[in-house]
Amino acid sequence: MTENAASAMDGMYRHQRYIYDLTRRYYLIGRDQMIADLDPPAGGTVLEIGCGTARNLLLAANRYPRANFYGLDVSEEMLKTARAAINRSGYKKTISLAQADATTFSPTDLFGLQNIDRIFISYALSMIPPWQAVVDRAVSQLSPTGELHIVDFGTMASMPTLGRRGMRAWLTRFSVTPRLDLETVVRDAARRHGRSATFRQGRFDYAALARIGAKLS
Template sequence: MDRMYATQRHIYDATRKYYLLGRDQLIAGLDPPAGGTVLEVGCGTARNLIAAARRWPDARFYGLDISEAMLATARAHVAGTGLSDRITLARADATAVEPRAAFGLEGFDRVFLSYTLSMIPDWEGAIRQGVALLSPDGRLSIVDFGQQERLPRWWRATILGWLSRWHVTPRARLHAAVTAAAQGSPSEFAALYRGYAWRATIVRPAE
């Protein structure tokens, strides 16, 4: 990941804004409680965390990423926005993060994954870990590439072929994996933009 993003991180946000659809809708729907905690798994350049911190000024934000190169850019971006007191970053594996070791917390009110599952080898493990990181009454939110199921065949072939060149694999089993990870807890799944993107949520019931 560090090799991939060593140079790409410098133009990441400028290029991704045109096709990572649904990110801002996810951020607008986070609605953390006052004084709540929000974790982004696979925070990249911290673009989403900065937007979320501005949108929800009463919450505290945390981000993890496996790429130290991306985190270097993220730290610079956070410092440049003056949000270092509200955004904390750490290097960690999405499937095995220990929240107390990484952030000094037991869990989070909101956890979200934005266009990261399609790049994580053990993506189902990342979903299960995301649920495990939730505090009671917490919510996991996901947005990622769908299967382009309601778009023209030529578009589907083109976009999936192009994504594969960048080691991005839209997860065809995402709905089933979300249902399995929920283990009976409330969950939702929806297709966006005719299947260009998929959105999912899992709620951990209050104890």
């Protein structure tokens, strides 16, 4: 992603960040299930790519009090909201944030970490044009036993035609594009890095949950 991409995201979220969580809670389905599946090791490291308002990081930190949490986002505007939310919480010492490009980020440069035990991406790939590069970069930064967890819009293939068309048209207004080949990209990335992969979609194929697991022995 470029500096122009960061500016575009800042422009989009400069005002939306105040109502983002309230307006997204009804259609960003599967986020809490993804968090429940993380199960990081005690003392492990967990990174969210595209952390936005820190909603997911705060829920994860509450669920896994023995892990350490990190978040990155290209939008400094969203990070303002995230920092404020974390400062109001009891997790100021547990969660660290940084502004970074998801296609080239370095845990070492940002947080002093060699690799990460769990990385998760929630409804961000559908907003990032070079999203395949984000998946590959994330996998490359995992520890040998680490996992990448993804939740995003699914294919919507089993939705009624009018509903599917209407939903996709509405998402386009917000620069959101469901990644119809997400499963293929996830499985290909896992294969390249010598890891396992799972993929499933929920009701009407509305939401997709993907996981790239530990290195295969």
